[in-house]
Each structure stands twice: as structure tokens, then as C-alpha cells.
Amino acid sequence: MLSSIFAVTFAFGASVVAQSSSSVVCVAGQCLQGYSNTTLGATLSASGISTEVLLLPGQYTSTTNPELLHELLTSSSAKLSPSTGFGNSSAGSSVSLPLNIALQPGIVIYPQGLYSGQGSYSGLPTSSVRNTSIPFTASSFALSGNVWAAVSAGSNSRVILWNSVPDVSQLPASASGSLSLLNLQSSTCSPACSGNGICSASGTCQCPSGFTGSSCESCSSGFFGPECQACPSGCTSCDDGISGTGRCLVPIVSNLPSSCNCINGQCGANGQCTCINGWTSASNGTQCAACAAGFFLDTNGNCEICQLGCQQCADGTGDCITCASGFTQDGNDRTKCDAIPQTTSNGTACPDGSYGAGSTCAVCSPLCTTCTGPNSNNCVICGPNTYKFNGSCVTTNTGGVCSGSNMIANNNKHECDTCGPKCTTCQISNFNAASTVNQAQCTGCLPGFVLSQGQCVTSCPSGTFLSPQDNLTCTACSSSCTTCAGSASTCLTCANNLLASNGQCVSSCPSNTFSSSGACISCHPDCATCSGASFSQCTSCNKALPVLTNGRCLATCSQNQYFDTTSSTCQSCDSSCASCSGAGPNSCLACSSSSQVLRGGACTSANCTSGTSVVSGLGACLSELVVSSPSSTSSGALPSGLSTPITTTTQRLQWWEILLMALGCAFIFVAFLYCWRRRARKQRAKATAAFASAKALHKQNWRWRLARFGERLFGHNRSPRPESEEIALWKLRAAEEARHHKEMEKLRGAQEYSGTGSSRSPSPLPSLHPYQRRGSHDYSDADRLSAGSIYSQVTGMARSGPEPRQPVKSNLLASRFSSTTLGSSAPKKPNVLKRQPSPSKPPTAAELYAASVRQSPEPDSYWMAPTNTGGSHNNPFRK
Numbered sequence: 001m002l003s004s005i006f007a008v009t010f011a012f013g014a015s016v017v018a019q020s021s022s023s024v025v026c027v028a029g030q031c032l033q034g035y036s037n038t039t040l041g042a043t044l045s046a047s048g049i050s051t052e053v054l055l056l057p058g059q060y061t062s063t064t065n066p067e068l069l070h071e072l073l074t075s076s077s078a079k080l081s082p083s084t085g086f087g088n089s090s091a092g093s094s095v096s097l098p099l100n101i102a103l104q105p106g107i108v109i110y111p112q113g114l115y116s117g118q119g120s121y122s123g124l125p126t127s128s129v130r131n132t133s134i135p136f137t138a139s140s141f142a143l144s145g146n147v148w149a150a151v152s153a154g155s156n157s158r159v160i161l162w163n164s165v166p167d168v169s170q171l172p173a174s175a176s177g178s179l180s181l182l183n184l185q186s187s188t189c190s191p192a193c194s195g196n197g198i199c200s201a202s203g204t205c206q207c208p209s210g211f212t213g214s215s216c217e218s219c220s221s222g223f224f225g226p227e228c229q230a231c232p233s234g235c236t237s238c239d240d241g242i243s244g245t246g247r248c249l250v251p252i253v254s255n256l257p258s259s260c261n262c263i264n265g266q267c268g269a270n271g272q273c274t275c276i277n278g279w280t281s282a283s284n285g286t287q288c289a290a291c292a293a294g295f296f297l298d299t300n301g302n303c304e305i306c307q308l309g310c311q312q313c314a315d316g317t318g319d320c321i322t323c324a325s326g327f328t329q330d331g332n333d334r335t336k337c338d339a340i341p342q343t344t345s346n347g348t349a350c351p352d353g354s355y356g357a358g359s360t361c362a363v364c365s366p367l368c369t370t371c372t373g374p375n376s377n378n379c380v381i382c383g384p385n386t387y388k389f390n391g392s393c394v395t396t397n398t399g400g401v402c403s404g405s406n407m408i409a410n411n412n413k414h415e416c417d418t419c420g421p422k423c424t425t426c427q428i429s430n431f432n433a434a435s436t437v438n439q440a441q442c443t444g445c446l447p448g449f450v451l452s453q454g455q456c457v458t459s460c461p462s463g464t465f466l467s468p469q470d471n472l473t474c475t476a477c478s479s480s481c482t483t484c485a486g487s488a489s490t491c492l493t494c495a496n497n498l499l500a501s502n503g504q505c506v507s508s509c510p511s512n513t514f515s516s517s518g519a520c521i522s523c524h525p526d527c528a529t530c531s532g533a534s535f536s537q538c539t540s541c542n543k544a545l546p547v548l549t550n551g552r553c554l555a556t557c558s559q560n561q562y563f564d565t566t567s568s569t570c571q572s573c574d575s576s577c578a579s580c581s582g583a584g585p586n587s588c589l590a591c592s593s594s595s596q597v598l599r600g601g602a603c604t605s606a607n608c609t610s611g612t613s614v615v616s617g618l619g620a621c622l623s624e625l626v627v628s629s630p631s632s633t634s635s636g637a638l639p640s641g642l643s644t645p646i647t648t649t650t651q652r653l654q655w656w657e658i659l660l661m662a663l664g665c666a667f668i669f670v671a672f673l674y675c676w677r678r679r680a681r682k683q684r685a686k687a688t689a690a691f692a693s694a695k696a697l698h699k700q701n702w703r704w705r706l707a708r709f710g711e712r713l714f715g716h717n718r719s720p721r722p723e724s725e726e727i728a729l730w731k732l733r734a735a736e737e738a739r740h741h742k743e744m745e746k747l748r749g750a751q752e753y754s755g756t757g758s759s760r761s762p763s764p765l766p767s768l769h770p771y772q773r774r775g776s777h778d779y780s781d782a783d784r785l786s787a788g789s790i791y792s793q794v795t796g797m798a799r800s801g802p803e804p805r806q807p808v809k810s811n812l813l814a815s816r817f818s819s820t821t822l823g824s825s826a827p828k829k830p831n832v833l834k835r836q837p838s839p840s841k842p843p844t845a846a847e848l849y850a851a852s853v854r855q856s857p858e859p860d861s862y863w864m865a866p867t868n869t870g871g872s873h874n875n876p877f878r879k
Contacts, residue, residue, distance in 0.1 A: 024053040025626045027615055029065050034628040037116035040108070040142060040618070042082040042101050046075035056615055056625075060099040073097060084108060085121035085142070103144040105186060105201035110140045113167040114625055115618070124186060127208055128196050133180045140166050145617070146201070148556060150183040151175075158182065158543070158563075160556045162579040163590035165598075166620040171589065172601025174581045182544075183555060191215055192554050194535050195526045195545050196228075217524070217535040218242050226525035243522045243533045247485050251471050253447045257288075264288040264303075264422070266446060276446070277407050278303030278418040291315065295418070302421045308381065308388060308413055309337035326372055326380075339370060339380045367393040381414050384433070389416040399427030400435060410437045422446045422456035450474055465490075480505050482518075493518040526553045541568075562587070576603040590619060597621065 024033045031053060038054065045052040049072055062074055072078055078095040085108040086101065106123035110116060117139075124147070133152060142164040143149060149161045154177040165171065168179075189199035197205035197216030207216035210228030219228040222237070224244035231238035235248035255267040262273035265288035275281075275288035282289035291303035297315040298304045306313040309327035310320035313335065323329055323337035330336035342350040342361070350361035355371050355378070364371035367386050368379035382393035387402055387409045394403045394416065402409055402416035406425050410417035411433060419426030423442035428435045441454030449456040450466055452474035460466050460474035465484050467473045477484035481491035481500075494505035501509060501520035509520035514530055523530035526545055527538035541553035546563055547570060548554075557563050557570035562580050564571045573580035576596070577588035591603035594614055606614050608621035610628050615621070653661075843851070 023626075024051055024068075025056065025622065026053045026069050027056045027622060028058045028060055030612060030622060031066055031069055032610060032612060032622050032626045032628065034626040036626045037112065038114060038625045039083050039110075039117065039119055040115040042080050042086050044069075044072050044095070045079050045081070046072050047077040049075065055099075055101050056622075057101050057103060057617055060097070060101070062097050073099065084119040085144075103142055105144050105147055107144075107147070107149055107184060108142045109136060109138045110142070111138070113139045113169070114620060115140050115142060115164075115166065122184075124200065125184060125198060126206065127198065129183050133182055135178065135180045138179065139168055140164075141168075142618075146188050147184070147186055148559075149181065150185075150555060152180045152182055153177045157581070158546070159581045159589070160562075160579070161589060162187075162559045164618055165589075166618060166624075167598075170598045170600055172581055172587045174587060175589065175601075185555065187556075187559075189215075192552075194524075195553070195555075215535070217526075219244070226522070241533075242524060251466075256447050258448075260287070261285075262287045264446070266424070276418075276424055277405070278305065300421055303418055305410070305413065305415055305417045307336045308415055309339060310335070339372075342370075342372065387416050388414055396431065398431060399429070400431030400440070401425075401427055408437060408440045409435075411435060412437070420455065422449045426454075445472065528553075560592075 023036050024031055025036055025038065026032075036054070038056075041054055041056045043052055044055050049068075051068065051072075053069060053072060060069070060073055062070070064070060064073060073095065074097075080093055080095050080099075082101075085103050085106065087104070104121070104123060106121055108115075108119040108121045110119045119142075143161060151159055151161060153159050153171075153175045157174050157177075159175045169176075185193075186199040186201050186203075188201065188203035189205055190203070192215070193199045193205035194213075194215045194217040196211050197207055200206050205214065205216050207213070208228075210220055210223040210230065212218055212220045219225070219240060219242045222231050222240055223229060224231060224238060224240040224242075224246040226242060228242065229246065231240060231246060232248055234252050236250040236252050238249055239245045239247045257263060257265060257267060257273070260267035260271045260273050262275075263286060264279045265273045265275040267273055273287040275292075278292055278295040279288040280290055280292040281287045291297050294306050294311060294313075295303040296306060296313045296318050298318070299316065304318070306318065307320060309324050310322070311324045312322040313320045317335070319334040320329065320337050326340050327337035328340060330338050342355045344350065344356045344361060345359045348361070350356050352370050353364050353368070354361040355364060355373060356362075362374060365374060365376045365379065367376040367383050369381040369383050371378045371380055376393050377391055379388065379393050382388050386393040386395055389402050389405060389407065394405075396402055396409045400409045401407070405416060406419065407416035408419055408426055408428060409431065417437050419440055420442055422445055424446060425444035426440045426442045428437075428439045429441070442451060442456050445451055445456035449458060450460055451457075451472050452460055452464065457474075462483055463481075464474040464476050465486065465488070467475045468486060475488060477491070478488045480495055480498075481489070481493065482495050483492040484490050485492055486503075490503035491500045491505055494500050496505075498505040498507060499509055499515055499518060499520050500506075501513065506520070509515050511529060512523050512527070513520040514523060514532060515521075516533075521533055524533060524535040524538070526535045526541070528540040528542045530539055531537045535553075536551040538548060538551055538553045541548050545553035545555050546565075546568070547557055548568065549570075559579050560573050560577070561570040562573060562582055563569075564583075571583065574583070574585045574588065576585050576592060578590040578592040580587045580589055585603070586601045588598060588601055588603050591598055593603065594616065595606055596603040597606045597614060597619060606621050608614065609623040612622035615625070618625075
């Protein structure tokens with residue numbers, strides 16, 4: 001409990017106050033010498049250095065200024081002596097950097113302001129602090145990071161402190177007065193713990209005994225109620241859970257039949273199984289699991305005795321399978337065996353009550369109605385008020401129980417029969433000769449069964465409860481209850497649409513409960529009122545957990561908020577406050593600016609002296625914690641290096657370091673070059689594959705890839721790939737063009753009349769070559785060879801390159817064609833090639849001759865349209 005945890009903390013007695021003496025107090029980057037009573041932090045010292053320093057909370061490294069602090073931190077003989085609450089290491093322990101001076105999770109109370117005097121530390125509590133209030137007196141106190149403390153200031157005020165307070169008197173009026181500690185928790189748990197859990201510094205909820213869940217919000221199995229108490233002794237299970245009542249549901253049963261592999265029997269102290277009447281071990285070894293000889297399994301699961309005279313009968317029907325000696329199967333009722341009639345030696349039938357004794361009939365025993373001999377063991381049917389049991393006739397008591405057994409008399413079978421399923425004992429009220437066996441009522445049951453209306457059942461039916469007196473008999477509930485427990489008037493559910501609340505029937509559920517299935521169920525202990533049993537179904541909260549957020553009742557708002565009791569909501573603090581107790585700038589508990597300190601609940605400028613600043617997390621200037629010495633004469637000489645920053649020196653690199661750097665750079669360059677060339681090869685391969693894909697040169701399906709992989713694996717050369725149709729057409733076109741150019745060269749050679757190598761004599765006509773054609777363009781031999789190829793005319797497919805024209809004969813000779821053919825040929829030469837008579841030059845002799853042989857004016861050369869002349873031709877002038 002919180003009271004035990006903080007008992008030592010707040011019993012200050014006579015505070016031990018250090019006598020003011022000259023000392024050095026440091027934070028990272030700054031030290032100040034003077035008089036100080038501050039005991040917060042840890043003292044750092046080293047052999048060979050006469051000055052000790054008090055390290056305030058913060059982190060210190062090997063580069064921390066000033067020089068004096070640097071020398072102490074880096075000294076091999078540095079020793080650390082932590083103060084109260086900072087004891088994460090023992091006094092005089094060595095220093096390892098970086099050094100983190102921090103308060104352990106908890107609170108340190110100081111009897112004087114500015115963290116002076118002998119502090120008392122208490123860590124986080126280990127059990128729930130619900131409804132606990134511990135008064136304490138303090139002038140200042142330090143809180144570790146991520147820890148908040150709930151305190152009451154005055155009669156009704158509840159304040160949440162998130163930061164260390166250097167002077168309690170500077171708190172706002174709402175937080176002044178006598179202080180009492182209500183709660184102390186870590187704020188690292190998300191989601192927040194329930195009111196029963198304790199948030200640890202590691203960010204997990206620590207649950208007290210009996211509680212479970214990630215937020216300690218529910219009871220473990222076998223525990224019940226708001227405090228998660230254990231179920232009552234003597235119960236296997238109870239009404240458990242945080243809203244449970246703890247009533248016993250299944251009492252502990254000793255010597256269950258299953259404990260000794262016994263089905264219809266009782267286990268003894270030695271573990272032996274004793275079967276009830278009519279049962280025996282089964283063939284598989286399970287004890288008391290089959291009907292004994294002379295019994296059969298009826299439809300109720302009971303081993304019932306066979307009819308008189310039957311040694312073995314069938315399960316279910318009871319039909320006799322084997323009759324005993326002296327009996328025969330009944331012709332009308334297959335369940336019966338009839339006794340053979342008694343006769344004398346000469347065949348005379350003996351009457352009932354007698355038996356054949358030689359040549360005469362003798363009287364049976366008085367206990368027998370019919371018999372086969374003189375003794376009671378020879379009875380076939382026992383006499384009045386006696387019944388056959390183990391071959392003898394026995395009497396019964398007033399309850400119909402056969403003498404010497406737990407079996408019940410059966411007037412129909414004239415035998416002692418079994419009681420019923422799971423019954424160990426039974427009786428028939430007011431037994432007489434007219435009583436039937438189905439009137440038998442069980443009076444005892446096997447362990448694990450209860451007695452309800454004369455039968456053994458597994459549990460009490462609705463409307464009844466198990467009597468706590470014998471834990472055996474099911475007793476009826478009162479008329480106002482539909483179900484009850486413990487007593488007839490303790491209702492679990494009520495009749496007439498009423499609600500059961502704490503065993504009573506009411507018309508509406510009281511506060512702190514909710515209605516469910518006809519009963520009033522208690523709310524979760526975190527809630528004041530609720531709509532369900534969960535801790536996230538609260539509709540209002542109590543004072544210990546006043547903040548209602550998303551159905552949960554929490555202890556605090558966020559750090560920069562305060563709880564407004566008027567609206568029962570969280571409101572934002574003033575912008576100058578890091579935390580606050582109310583609205584406005586005069587209700588601050590800590591300041592948000594690092595250049596301000598708390599004065600009377602308001603954040604004002606710190607105005608630190610001696611070049612100091614506000615110490616982070618402490619809310620006070622370093623110059624407030626240390627009163628500077630008025631002169632060096634009174635305090636002695638200042639320690640060297642107190643205000644001198646540390647100096648750093650550079651060291652030249654060794655030759656092997658330079659070599660390693662050069663080799664590293666060379667390696668990086670080679671690796672970069674290798675990667676660049678590899679990337680370039682991949683890009684070229686990608687471009688080649690894209691070109692091949694665009695030209696449909698090949699389709700690299702999975703069969704093609706598999707074949708290429710096999711060639712690379714086994715070193716075979718790839719067989720020539722069949723040419724595609726497009727490649728074949730390209731080759732055919734190229735061959736046609738080559739042949740056509742060759743023919744054109746022959747035609748051009750035949751038109752030359754140089755006489756060299758020619759078999760024909762020169763033409764007497766003047767040549768037309770020296771004269772330029774009339775028109776705007778000078779047509780050369782190449783122009784005359786630019787006509788469409790025969791391939792293009794035949795296939796109708798355009799060439800990808802320029803079409804060579806067919807040559808035009810330069811010598812204008814008389815046409816070989818008839819006038820009919822010539823007349824049917826239409827000139828096809830473009831108008832730009834028609835020769836116009838030049839007004840400045842007279843026609844040549846060749847032109848005059850050509851004009852004289854024409855029938856009508858013709859262009860200079862003939863471009864003939866294709867005309868079907870009845871067969872193939874080699875005419876180069878056909879277009």
C-alpha cells in the first residue's frame with residue numbers, strides 16, 4: 001500500500017542540513033563556484049584534482065565544457081557519489097561516459113527550498129493506491145521524467161504535478177496549503193492502466209494478485225469482485241469476474257467416479273471402484289461400465305434385473321436369451337421364463353405350494369408360493385411380502401428396500417430390483433403389495449450428481465438451488481424468484497419483469513449497476529455509472545479517476561491540460577504554462593519557456609546572474625542554486641579551468657592511413673566503373689532486344705529460352721533459325737533489284753554507239769546527247785532509270801527505297817509497233833517532261849527527221865502504258 005511505501009519518506013524528523021561551504025556546482029557546459037546547500041545530483045571527484053563538483057541532472061560526455069569538468073570526467077580515477085534517489089550506482093563507483101545523471105522513477109522530498117537539505121526518496125508504488133491520502137511537508141521536491149504525482153492541496157483541490165518544484169511557496173493559490181499525496185504513477189503506459197494497475201517505468205502495467213489484462217482491468221479465473229478476491233474454499237468454480245458475486249457454482253467433489261476409471265460406482269480410499277447394483281466391468285477394462293449377468297440395460301441407462309428364471313436377457317427389450325434350469329421360454333411373453341410344472345414320479349401334477357417328492361407331492365417352505373424343493377432356497381416364486389434375492393426369499397422394510405441390500409422390491413417380478421440411474425440408495429414411500437418400482441425415489445447419488453425430485457441429475461434444474469446443508473438436494477426457489485442461489489429467497493432472476501439486485505427483486509437498478517438478463521450487474525470499479533461491465537463503458541467517473549475519455553475514467557488529463565470540475569472536461573493551460581492547475585497565466589505549475597521561472601503561479605523572466613541560465617528540468621537558475629563568492633579572499637582561489645573551455649588538437653594522419661584511404665578510393669572508382677559498364681551492356685542488350693522485337697525477328701518464348709539455355713549449358717552451336725516470311729521477302733526483293741540493275745546496265749551499254757566493241761554500225765542520225773532537253777530540269781541517265789521496278793508492278797508492293805525508273809531510249813527511231821498498237825498507247829510522261837519548241841533555237845536535223853516519221857505530233861520519248869499483246873515480253877519501254 002501507498003502508506004507503507006511512503007511511511008519513511010514523509011517522516012522527516014530533524015532534517016540534516018549541510019553546512020554552507022564553498023563548492024562547485026555544474027551542469028553540462030557551465031560550472032559555478034559558491035555557497036550551496038543543494039544536494040540534488042551526484043558528486044564527482046578524482047585523485048590528483050583537489051576540487052569536487054556537484055553534477056546536476058543531465059548528460060555528460062568526454063567533450064563537455066568547461067575544462068575542469070572535462071578533466072574530472074575523463075580522469076581514470078574519477079569517482080561518483082550519487083545523492084538520494086540517484087543511486088543507480090554505488091557510492092565511489094567509477095565513471096563511464098557518456099554519463100547520465102537522472103533521478104530514478106519516483107519522487108524526492110526536500111525539507112528546504114531549492115532542493116536543499118537531506119532528501120527522502122520513494123519509488124513508484126507496487127500496489128494500487130486507490131482511496132489513499134498521505135499528508136507530507138516539503139519545501140521543494142524533484143520528480144523524475146515521465147512521472148506524475150496527484151496531490152491534494154487544501155480541502156477539495158486535486159492537483160497533478162508533472163515537473164520538479166524548486167519552491168513550493170511559489171505554486172499558485174489553488175495548489176497551496178497542506179499537501180497530501182494521492183497517487184504516484186509513470187506516464188509511459190499506453191493505453192493507461194486501470195485504477196487497479198500500476199504503470200511501471202518500462203511502460204507496462206503491473207497487476208496486483210488476482211488481476212489480469214494488459215491494463216489490469218479484469219479478474220483472473222477463480223477471482224471475483226472489484227478487489228478480485230479468490231473464490232470461496234470448497235468450490236471448483238464460482239461466479240467470478242470483476243462484476244461477479246463469488247457464489248459457488250460447482251462445489252468440490254471428492255472421490256469422483258472418474259478419478260478411479262469408474263463409471264457407475266464409487267471410488268474408495270484405496271482407489272478401488274465399487275459398482276452399484278447391476279453393474280460390472282466392461283470388456284475394454286472400464287470399471288462399472290456394463291450390466292452384470294441377469295441384468296439388462298434399459299432405455300433410461302439403468303441396469304434392470306431380468307424376469308424371474310431368466311439367466312441372460314437382451315439390452316433395451318429385456319427379452320430372455322437363456323432361461324435358468326427348470327424353466328422354459330414363455331410362448332406369449334419373450335421376456336419371461338416359465339417354471340416347469342411339478343409332478344410326481346407317476347406323472348401326477350402337484351398343486352401350487354407343493355413340489356414332486358417321488359410318488360407324492362410335498363409342501364413347500366412357508367416362504368415360497370411355488371418351489372422345487374423343501375427349503376427357502378428352492379422357491380420359484382416367493383411367498384407374500386418376500387422377494388427373490390440371490391436365490392433366497394427376503395423381506396423388505398417399510399420403504400420397500402430388500403433386507404441385506406440397497407435394492408428395491410419389484411412386485412411385478414417378485415424380485416429385488418435396482419434403484420435407478422446413478423442412484424446408490426432409494427425407497428418407496430408407504431410400500432405395500434400394490435407399489436410399483438417406478439415409484440421408487442433416490443435418496444443417494446454417485447459423487448458428482450445431485451438429487452432432484454427423486455432422481456440423480458448432473459445439476460439442479462431452473463427454479464431450484466443446491467442446498468448448502470448437504471450439497472446434494474435441489475430445493476425450490478421462492479415464488480418471487482425464477483432462479484436463486486444459496487437460499488430460496490436469494491434471487492438471481494425475478495418473476496413479474498422485476499430485476500434482481502443483491503438477491504432482491506427491484507423495479508430498477510440502483511446506481512453503479514446496469515441491467516443485463518434480468519439482473520443488476522455491478523459496474524467496473526473505475527466507473528461511477530456505466531452502460532456495461534467493461535472498464536471502457538463508463539458514463540461518469542469517481543473522484544479518484546475523474547477524467548472521462550472515450551468511455552474510460554482516467555486519473556489525469558495530458559500534461560498541458562487541467563481538469564475543469566465545473567464541466568468535468570479537460571481544458572488547455574495558458575501558453576506560458578508547461579502544466580497548470582487551472583485557467584489563466586497565474587495557475588502555472590511549471591513554465592513552458594526555458595528562460596522563465598515560476599513566481600506565485602505565474603511564469604516570469606528568470607534574470608539569471610553570473611551568466612547562468614535556467615537548469616533544464618529543475619525550474620531554477622544555476623545562480624539561484626549557488627550563491628557566488630563575494631571575493632576570492634573569502635573563498636580562496638578559483639579552481640583552474642572553471643570557466644576555460646576545453647581545447648581540441650588535430651593529429652596528422654599516418655602514412656598507412658593515407659594508403660588505406662587511397663586504396664579505398666581506388667576500389668570505389670573501380671567498382672563504380674564496373675557497375676557503369678555493366679549497366680551500359682545491359683542497356684545495349686535491352687535496345688537490341690527491343691529492335692528485334694519491333695522487327696519481329698524472333699519471338700523469345702519459353703521454348704526458345706530453354707533451347708538457348710541448353711546450348712549455353714552444353715556448349716552446342718545454335719542451329720540456323722528458320723527465316724521469317726518478312727526476311728524471305730526482303731531477300732527476294734534484293735535479288736530482284738540486283739537483277740534489274742544488271743539488265744539496266746546492259747541496256748545502257750547497248751545504247752552507246754561509240755563503236756568500241758559494238759557489232760552494229762553507227763547510226764547515220766545525229767545524236768541527241770549533246771542537246772539539252774527543253775524544260776526546267778536537266779534529265780540525266782539516272783533519271784531515266786528511276787521508273788518503277790518490274791517487281792513492284794507485279795507484286796503491287798511498294799519498295800522501301802527509291803524506285804529506279806526504266807530507261808528511255810535516247811535515239812528516237814521509228815516505232816516498232818503498228819499504228820493500231822501505237823494508237824492504243826496513251827502517253828504517260830508527265831507534263832514537265834514534254835519538250836516545248838524553243839523560240840530562240842531552231843530544231844536540229846535529228847528532230848526534223850523524227851518529226852517527219854511521226855503520224856502525229858508526239859512527245860520526245862514514248863512512255864507506253866502496259867498493253868496485253870498476248871504473251872510475255874522484255875520490252876524495257878513499257879511502264
